[in-house]
Amino acid sequence: MTVYTASCTAPVNIATLKYWGKRDKSLNLPTNSSISVTLSQKDLRTLTTASTSSEFTEDKLWLNGKLESLESPRTKACLQDLRKLRAQVESSNAELPKLSTYKLHIVSENNFPTAAGLASSAAGFAALVSSIAKLYKLPEDMSELSKIARKGSGSACRSLFGGFVAWEMGELTNGEDSKAVEVAPLSHWPTLKAAILVVSDDKKDTPSTSGMQLTVGTSDLFQHRIKEVVPARFEEMKKSIIAKDFEKFGELTMKDSNSFHAVCLDSYPPIFYLNDTSKKIIKLIHKLNELEGKIIAAYTFDAGPNAVIYYDEVNESKVLGLLHNYFSKLGGWESKDLTKLTKVEIEGTDDEIYKGVSRIILTSIGEGPQETNEILTI
Amino acid sequence: MTVYTASCTAPVNIATLKYWGKRDKSLNLPTNSSISVTLSQKDLRTLTTASTSSEFTEDKLWLNGKLESLESPRTKACLQDLRKLRAQVESSNAELPKLSTYKLHIVSENNFPTAAGLASSAAGFAALVSSIAKLYKLPEDMSELSKIARKGSGSACRSLFGGFVAWEMGELTNGEDSKAVEVAPLSHWPTLKAAILVVSDDKKDTPSTSGMQLTVGTSDLFQHRIKEVVPARFEEMKKSIIAKDFEKFGELTMKDSNSFHAVCLDSYPPIFYLNDTSKKIIKLIHKLNELEGKIIAAYTFDAGPNAVIYYDEVNESKVLGLLHNYFSKLGGWESKDLTKLTKVEIEGTDDEIYKGVSRIILTSIGEGPQETNEILTI
CATH class of the missing domain: 3.30.230.10 (Ribosomal Protein S5; domain 2)
Incomplete structure (x- = not known):
């Protein structure tokens, strides 16, 4: 055969x-x-x-x-x-x-x-x-x-x-x-990194396929998002990538994540993907950027509570220094040289924030599909 | 003197x-x-x-x-x-x-x-x-x-x-x-009732005065809300009140609460007033209405996690029957004849939802300012 x-x-x-x-x-x-x-x-x-x-x-x-x-x-x-x-x-x-x-x-x-x-x-x-x-x-x-x-x-x-x-x-x-x-x-920009915080959640999320159609059908704010907000942001974000402008790229990324979750909340009945832990992570990142006086980390959330935090390698010691300070108890740090991190503390942060997160995945920007000689068999 | x-x-x-x-x-x-x-x-x-x-x-x-x-x-x-x-x-x-x-x-x-x-x-x-x-x-x-x-x-x-x-x-x-x-x-409609669930929260909310101006200044969806969504809803809601149409009034009330919290989330940095308990209450009310096949209860949330649930007296046995089933451990039920409530259960509801709520206030629509002979002295 x-x-x-x-x-x-x-x-x-x-x-x-x-x-x-x-x-x-x-x-x-x-x-x-x-x-x-x-x-x-x-x-x-x-x-x-x-x-x-x-x-x-x-x-x-x-x-x-x-x-x-x-x-x-x-x-x-x-x-x-x-x-x-x-x-x-x-x-x-x-x-x-x-x-x-x-x-x-x-x-x-x-x-x-x-x-x-x-x-x-x-x-x-x-x-x-x-x-x-x-x-x-x-x-x-x-x-x-x-x-x-x-x-x-x-x-x-x-x-x-x-x-x-x-x-x-x-x-x-x-x-x-x-x-x-x-x-x-x-x-073009190989130093872009991503830290994924896998957030624990007890409830089942609305599946994205039905969720998005609920938003299309019921959100009063959605038409404005797709007709006005996104087209302008699409051009701006491409420019920020071409210019390797992390501050602009990060700001647009965070704003679009929030805009997406806003139209989910404006759906009827409302759809919630962010939980209290997601919100604490959002605040943590805003406070880190405030402390630095510029945007060095940017969060984004898909149709679930997991956080993906983008940053440039040049700021790794601070961004991971912050995350390690609050999430050191999680699995996922094995690949990192922890002595290179700067401990970053944010006043008023819940010390038990790590309890809402199950693991951290430290990764980076990557290649498209690759052919391989590895063969899977049944 | x-x-x-x-x-x-x-x-x-x-x-x-x-x-x-x-x-x-x-x-x-x-x-x-x-x-x-x-x-x-x-x-x-x-x-x-x-x-x-x-x-x-x-x-x-x-x-x-x-x-x-x-x-x-x-x-x-x-x-x-x-x-x-x-x-x-x-x-x-x-x-x-x-x-x-x-x-x-x-x-x-x-x-x-x-x-x-x-x-x-x-x-x-x-x-x-x-x-x-x-x-x-x-x-x-x-x-x-x-x-x-x-x-x-x-x-x-x-x-x-x-x-x-x-x-x-x-x-x-x-x-x-x-x-x-x-x-x-x-x-005109003296049978309108309100149940207030005072939701516990560990964090300090963004004060509404600064919060609303952050939204005005940064939310991309806000202008659409004030120019298109609210003016139409304002006329519709007045009509629903004149017609004593609770279903319409309730739907508009819930949609506007969600729209308001959506533009808060679309602010930069985002503002969150609803917490995980607030969201559970929102889901509970939607499921109650689904069970009934019509809107008999409507939630609304101000600049904080507290829920105010409006309903008409004609549905009190069911609406309070639901709330009593999940929040009977709270103070605030003293004024009610509990034997008149119908126990309403919603599948999949967190039995510990009451732990996020500190008290319930059962009240109703009321009069404007009243002159009184009661004199406060220092």
Whole structure:
């Protein structure tokens, strides 16, 4: 039996200008453009091996060792688009095996616990699309592939690139112009770092898919956000990235996180993702910046209570010095030389703030999807 | 020594359409109109006795037994306006004593603990203005007096009326058209009730005066709220009151509370008044309404974590049945016949939710300021 195989890893990305709201639910077309930073795959990545053979009898998907349904229309849409592109390749060269007609076996694993509550679907769909694209030897046009990943999970399109990535919302109803593009590669600003505080929470969050549509349908402030606030901020944030202006980039990042959570709260019934610990972390970062007299750290929160704190390496001793002072009891500090940190104390901070956090992940900006020889098997 | 004396009580009011933002800080002119319900003075009121005599040597103010400074420009502005109106009265009748030239002694007491965190400044300034107006025998034009109370504390102007009250923002730069008016008297809808859950909080809230100006200056969503959202809601809410349509009134009340807290969160740095307990109460009320298939209870939160829950007496057995089920351990139930309550349980509610609440105050819609023979002395 001949089996064709390819493996790719793909990264997690954390938006600094948030995607919240779809104008087309089946195509995952957003109501606004967004921007993200791709995180290092050393710490957070999905590895996916795609195999195909004329002998395979059905499409199959294993996620973290578990056989998953492939019936979801989102996954189906991705496979269909990729097969269509492969068929085009095949039609131009009759000698190629007709992989587009074979069934696929896809095996996928994350190197981080799903339980951490970090959105893994972005890395998952990016790795799925990348590995099948490699398997099918499709042209390496990442923006083109990003449109396929987008159909799987909106924010997945941004995980097709490393560094700083924009998802341009587009205007067409078929979504052909709603794609990810590179704002700047990793090499442009390689010193950008991220500390993720995984915040414990007893309640189940509103899933982002239903949450965003509740906001679209009920928030009185939402239309103003997508029509006025985000378009201006999108241009400003791209400029701040090009200029490597951390102060501006950080301010815009924090403001957009707050704006996103504000329209969640303005939904009816209101949606809450930030809890009391999230709020304490927000205050801590504002106080650190105040103490420094400039913005050296910036928080952002997705659809959950976890904090992602961006900073430039040049300020690592202070930013991690603050975090270590309050969160030293958590796992996640092993990789750091603690003697290089400056202890930073903020008056009035709750000494038990660490109790609301389960772990810290210290990582940095990273590359886009990578081909690998590592093969996952079942 | 001849001493002239008058006493008045004045109520607390809780906004259902929120006042948040000043366009003129010294005159307390708001960026939007607001609406409130006046609460019963049986449960919450300020009693103020104003005295004046040619023998008094300086203006003095005692609040809850403590001598307070009268140097605040806000209190001074109130006294100045009241003396001016008295001088007009005196000029039309030469036989009247020249009280406008005498010093004032003002003694004021709340019948509720200030520690409860219930905005007492509204009742305080309303009682101060009412008692001096009585002392001075000023014409009984409450909208006129509301402009004076407004200079003391913006929301105080709404405590000059009972029932449902609108504070019309006005347009003039001198504030002469920024005044409270009656939307409907207590007698129009006397069955409206309020349950106040006093939520414990470890942190000090951002004071509302500085908080609202931070929002005015930094929130990108705020302008949309005051220009588009509130003006439409103001008209809709007045209609719902006239129609005694609790479902509509309740929906608008909850939406406006959320909108106000959303623009607080959209401020920079963000302002948080709701804590995790507040959020649990919000969810509880939405689930109760869902269970009933209609809105029978509506929450609203001011610049703090305390919940005020409005409902109509016709649904008291269910609304208090729910609250008693989760908050029976708190003080405040003494006045109620508990046998008349229907136990209402909401699946998934944290049984320890009561631990975040210190007391419950069960009250109802009430009258405006009342003259009284009760005299406070030092």
